[in-house]
Amino acid sequence: MVIVGAGIVGAACAFYGARAGLQITVLERGAVAAGTTGAGEGNLLLSDKEAGPELELALRSAALWNELGDEVGGAAFELERKGGVVAASSDGSLAALRAFAAEQRALGVRSEPLDQAQLHEAEPHLSPAMAGGAFYPDDMQVQPALAAASLLAAARRHGAVVRTGVEVTGSVLARGQLIGVRTSAGAVPADQVVNAAGTWGGQVSARLGAEVPILPRRGFVLVTEPLPRVIRHKVYSADYVANVASDSEGLELSPVVEGTRSGTVLIGASRERVGFDRTISIPVVRQLAAQAIALFPVLARINLMRVYAGFRPYCPDHLPVIGADPRVPGLLHACGHEGAGIGLAPATGELIAALITGQPTSVDPKPFRPDRLIGHLT
């Protein structure tokens, strides 16, 4: 089996595939985690997922991340089970948050309501202007590049081969069946090919003869100078959920603030549909900083060190595409996870391995099937 892409999803497919006894070769055009994975924050979130197939995938993934933390060693990839705090700035948004949390709770997402005093206790530096919030104990964080590298290392211990600097350029077919890929380093035989190319999954799928519509949404992350433990959880505004699910064409902003083990504070999250344009937009950076300061006034006196941009790969219906493509037998997709790919990677990898080996799946694969998207292509 060939996996195209050594980001977090390709790494998870390699790990679960190799553990299931498949002979795996990972082909990566650049370096490990050099695309979307390296440009993210490493959020493993349940709190922002509404009831539906993505939440099911996220719940399974959370269980698997916990397992991986024990089996592969969470310290190596900075797994922190620190919990998430969602803060609502008005009574209206607090009521919406309470209703959202109640729906999630029915599906197994634990959360605790926080009043103003409890919110302050959980996050002492949070603005006193907040109406209230919720604590999600099962939200976690990893360092995404280290997580991808750790999963690939574990996959290699199960016999997988990882080749970087090798670009997939096309397919090798025999009677319509995929029997390998053409690459910049010659042909590589394979019975199955998994497209885990993230934001570039559309391009790779076209090269392999069965295009899926994956589009980029640009997001910036701001990095502060290192601080002591000022921000304890992943903290975001209750407006974030509405933005993630949005179909708007323009800029969407909502503050997401969290500390990291190295001391820097990460500030997101912007989403813009501007194609593959990496230009840093100072007005957007300024607005993100202002929103973060509104949540945590103390940040007004802290320096920013840098800003990085990445592309969140999304499908038109905002669900990832996972499974076999009926147009080219032997081709499977595992991409389009938008801003949730780090969190959703283990369940995606497990699902791909189960589909290939014919084992029962942990989550219902139907909502993620590639054929749902074929009509979306223009």
Add this chain to the structure above:
Amino acid sequence: MTTFTFDERAIDFVEGQTVGAALINAGISSWRVTRRGGARRGLFCGIGVCYDCLITVNGIPNQRACLVPAGAGMAVTTQVGTGHDDLAR
């Protein structure tokens, strides 16, 4: 000659000198303590690139001593760790 203070000691400088240059001239070669190892730090690259010479100037931490021009009456102090330990709660 005009002066600023470093940890309350008067430091002479000439107009146009950086804080770092004036400190070296006064025989002081370190003014920061690293946050994990507690090691002493001073000038390394001296040209604003390496961020090793961080120092607190008028209460604001993480200034590069090699770039900040010395000014009369400045209160310059040793930076300990991130310089933001007061924020830990």
